[in-house]
Amino acid sequence: MAVVNRALKYDGTVSAAVTVDLVIFTVREASLRVLLIERGKPPFEGGLALPGGYVRVGEGLDQAALRELAEETGIDGRELHLEQLRAFGAPERDPRGRTFTVAYLALGPDLPTPVAGTDAATAHWVPVEAALSAELAFDHLAILKEGLDRARAKLEYTTVAAAFCRQPFTLAELRHVYEVIWGIPLDPSNFRRKVTKAAHFVEATGESRTPEIGRPAALYRRGSAELLFPPMPRSADGDDASV
């Protein structure tokens, strides 16, 4: 769609299209998944890509990211964690002409199977290991990698892990998020001590949930803290398992 003009201004500066692209992660069935769409139009027609689209006139970057999130997935962005990753602007990253993209990272609880939107023929939750070895359109593989790195890093020193859990949640569910994203097992006992002693990471609801088997687990909600101090230690030897 839309031929992007690659207009030269007299002084050699560039006028370009600007897009937002979204790295949307969720945890489902013991794996971290990213939302990928099958492109319905050239370039890369039929190929896999991150959801995204052009920024509109009069629209801010965050605003554009929220709109694309709603359009391509039907998700209300206010329910998830959304933050900017960074801008990508290599001259040849889009064969249609000069295009800059601002990548966003979105984290949410196991989300509904998304609604195919404007540019999306179909959308799927793809396990990240699979996505990392897939051929993605444009420079989306690099963007995905940065998103993954950022998500992994942020689990350490912020409380975003809770963004992956539908509230209320058990500590086992929260721990599961860490284990899946870091690809390493955590000691349940030490995890509990850490999380419950950190100020305002989680707050107990006083209720509990009885699973099909085993002892009922206490339920918690997100606390008010954004930063986690001291951080959640990732085992010294930076072992990322498979990925």
Add this chain to the structure above:
Amino acid sequence: MAVVNRALKYDGTVSAAVTVDLVIFTVREASLRVLLIERGKPPFEGGLALPGGYVRVGEGLDQAALRELAEETGIDGRELHLEQLRAFGAPERDPRGRTFTVAYLALGPDLPTPVAGTDAATAHWVPVEAALSAELAFDHLAILKEGLDRARAKLEYTTVAAAFCRQPFTLAELRHVYEVIWGIPLDPSNFRRKVTKAAHFVEATGESRTPEIGRPAALYRRGSAELLFPPMPRSADGDDASV
């Protein structure tokens, strides 16, 4: 400069100018300083701003940042730490029309007084406390704040502090960087233990430098490590002193 076209494409997507802006920090005379220019042209003529300029045709973002660094300061960017902060794109951030900017953070040792460049009437190393309470052009105050936050955070878990020191350096000089940027004193003894025990943060040259007064100090060079593990602890009570 130059009138930026705010062309609407038929589908309402925007074509815009793209700039890079630089937050360049250095440590001098017991204060953290940022390079600000006095704008030579409208808008905000005569006002203070971060150095920066338009991205050119065929030029990548990092490349544009390096070029602007050289043009406006005469600094060879390969000598300093340069990383992207993030993109800013509020619709009304530039009165001339829709403009996106990609902010960069640059960290270097006490740098030469910069050469006034293309868009800069004059350039100064301004103490950050002063810059934070100044009226900066565009959204540059917000960009500066983010740069400062990022720099402070990165001292904790990376070895970038060494980027502020001309090599070779003493451990007192390196410690001074932390103290100035965090605005808190660090215990010299514990700092030494931490830095020398961390793998490849610094490596001893075997030489020493005799100051005007006091015992000579051993000299070190940057090590190969980028990440610092375990991190440099910032005292639990997040006290940022004045700033």
Add this chain to the structure above:
DNA sequence: TCAATAGTGTCTGTCAGACAGTATCAG
């Protein structure tokens, strides 16, 4: 009763904070 998961208690090593004490220079 057992299987399974939730949750508690405790030992140990590592490391940060505090600070006493020693070393090496210029005058």
Add this chain to the structure above:
DNA sequence: CTGATACTGTCTGACAGACACTATTGA
């Protein structure tokens, strides 16, 4: 010698890793 800064050593408390042990459910 004094003053100043560089460097070493040591004690203590906080906390992570490991893991034994107890608690509460369904079948």
